[in-house]
Amino acid sequence: MASVETQFRSISYIVLIVTLVTGFLLGGSYIIVRQRFSSLENTRKKLISQLNAQSTKESMFIALKDRIAILDKVFVMLRPLATTLDTTTSIAAPPLLTSLTYEDQGRMVVMVRTPSIDEALTVVGAVSTLAADQQLRVPQLQSLSMDKDGSIRLSVSFYPVF
Amino acid sequence: MASVQHIIRPYKNLATYVGIILSCAVAIIFGLFPVYRTTRDLYFQSTDLSQKVTKLKEKLRMLQGLDEDIVRDQLLSLIAAIPQEKSIPTLFTTVEGVSAQAGVTVSEISFAAGGPLATEAAKRQTIEEKKLGVTILPFTLSMEGELNTIRSFLDIASNVRRIFRIREFTLTIPETGVPKSQVEIDGFFSPFPASIADVSETLAPLTQKEEETVAKVNAIPLTSSAQLESIPISALPPKADPFSP
Numbered sequence: 371m372a373s374v375e376t377q378f379r380s381i382s383y384i385v386l387i388v389t390l391v392t393g394f395l396l397g398g399s400y401i402i403v404r405q406r407f408s409s410l411e412n413t414r415k416k417l418i419s420q421l422n423a424q425s426t427k428e429s430m431f432i433a434l435k436d437r438i439a440i441l442d443k444v445f446v447m448l449r450p451l452a453t454t455l456d457t458t459t460s461i462a463a464p465p466l467l468t469s470l471t472y473e474d475q476g477r478m479v480v481m482v483r484t485p486s487i488d489e490a491l492t493v494v495g496a497v498s499t500l501a502a503d504q505q506l507r508v509p510q511l512q513s514l515s516m517d518k519d520g521s522i523r524l525s526v527s528f529y530p531v532f
Numbered sequence: 533m534a535s536v537q538h539i540i541r542p543y544k545n546l547a548t549y550v551g552i553i554l555s556c557a558v559a560i561i562f563g564l565f566p567v568y569r570t571t572r573d574l575y576f577q578s579t580d581l582s583q584k585v586t587k588l589k590e591k592l593r594m595l596q597g598l599d600e601d602i603v604r605d606q607l608l609s610l611i612a613a614i615p616q617e618k619s620i621p622t623l624f625t626t627v628e629g630v631s632a633q634a635g636v637t638v639s640e641i642s643f644a645a646g647g648p649l650a651t652e653a654a655k656r657q658t659i660e661e662k663k664l665g666v667t668i669l670p671f672t673l674s675m676e677g678e679l680n681t682i683r684s685f686l687d688i689a690s691n692v693r694r695i696f697r698i699r700e701f702t703l704t705i706p707e708t709g710v711p712k713s714q715v716e717i718d719g720f721f722s723p724f725p726a727s728i729a730d731v732s733e734t735l736a737p738l739t740q741k742e743e744e745t746v747a748k749v750n751a752i753p754l755t756s757s758a759q760l761e762s763i764p765i766s767a768l769p770p771k772a773d774p775f776s777p
Contacts, residue, residue: 374546375545375546375549378546378549378550378553379545379549381549381553382548382549382550382552382553382556383552385552385553385556385557386552386556388556389556389559389560389564392560392564393559393563393564393567396564396567396568396571397567399571400567400570400571400574403571403574403575403578404574406578407574407577407578407581410578410581410582410585411581413585414581414584414585414588417585417588417589417592418588418731420592421588421591421592421595421731422731424592424595424596426600427595427598427600427603428595428735429724430600430603430604430607431595431598431603431735432725432735433607433724433725434603434606434607434610434738434746435738435742436665436722436724436725437607437610437611437613437614437722438610438738438742438745438746439665440614440664440665440666440720440722441610441613441614441695441745441749442741442745443663443664443665444614444664444666444695444697444720445745445748447664447697448690448695448697449690449697449698450687450690451686451690451698451701452683452684452686452687452690455679455682455683455686455703456683459679464679464705464711465705465707467705468704468705469702469703469704469705470701470702470703471700471701471702471703472698472700472701472702473700474699474700474716
């Protein structure tokens, strides 16, 4: 009986000490963490207040970044058509060149009227040369007809290389 | 009664020790464990809050480092390229300016887009518009002029601050008379973002590539000084949380 009592006494003291020590440690930790949390919360509120004072600048900066992103996308799809016109006139200049059309999908259709078949062949040769130089791609002869006066009407399409 | 006391007395100390152990168990279960849980949760919340505070500090430092006048000028410059609204007058003045510089005669300008009666919300965006993040304002321009002036028009139009895209282009050269051209042009506009992100969202400074884009736009000539309008504050993106102080 006495030995059981001694064992229980030892166990109860150990449990009590462990509980008290753990309690103090936990209590201390809670106070420290709570203080840190409060301090951070105060800092956050102060920073938000300071950021709100900068809200106009922030709005402008966000609008600026948004517009830059849009412009980057728009710049990619812009095409320098003046150089395409130069390419076309190098194939056939007026008065041989009668019309040209740059289509939505990027295809250029050129209508040429030449007084003879030889000049028509020169035009076709010029298109082939430019295609070989990779200044244009997918050249196609769309139509070829001869008028009563012997002049040749020629329609050529290609995709300019930008 | 005396007999009961006689039976209990030998267990008095033992009962005290068992009572201490049970009290400690109760204190652990109902006291220490909840405190531990609260402390742990508070610790994790503090860690999250610490990260947020760090982000806010970085954001504030970044914003404080920005010169508001420079940001405003950069934004104005970019708005001149792609305005936040249709801005038909600047479209007209730009076309006028480009045609005058090139030396072509504009015979007609017609807008194909729905009139101003339709609200932007009611208008459905095309796939291309969604991809680009803009609303396209298509119009057709008919003009006359010598081939070199038409070439000049195409050249200047592709390098003017109110940005255009020439979608389709037809040139007819008659045997006698002046060449005529019809140009399908897309103008662009894009409203400001509907709202700014949450205050805790990070805000990166302009990258080298973004700076280059701004410089590229600044290098594009304006056809009219009237293109640089002031930015109304109401047009800027509103705060994410309108109730925040």
